[in-house]
Amino acid sequence: MTLTIVIGWLVTGLIIGGLAHLLVPGRNRIGILRTLVVGIVGALAGGVITAVLLGTGHVIITFIVALFVAALLISAMTRSSGRRWSRRRSSGRRWRRW
DSSP, X not given: OOHHHHHHHHHHHHHHHHHHHHHSOSOOOOOHHHHHHHHHHHHHHHHHHHHHHTOSOOHHHHHHHHHHHXXXXXXXXXXXXXXXXXXXXXXXXXXXXO
């Protein structure tokens, strides 16, 4: 692994973060900065995983693995905040789940 490959993963991570944000269903309440950071982490992790398992030179497989890792990270960050319950005064229901 050379420095150029790592820089390539970082740049690709920006794209992967945006695509992973679109892949996760539902409303994701994380900002654009976290999305980009998660994309970079996913790209680096996907690059390392495929380099260790398959060797270098598998660009498409690396992209798919990085996208999957980033989507899992975004999903974990979104789901870990829990669900919010709030009181609703105007209807007969006492609790409303968001």
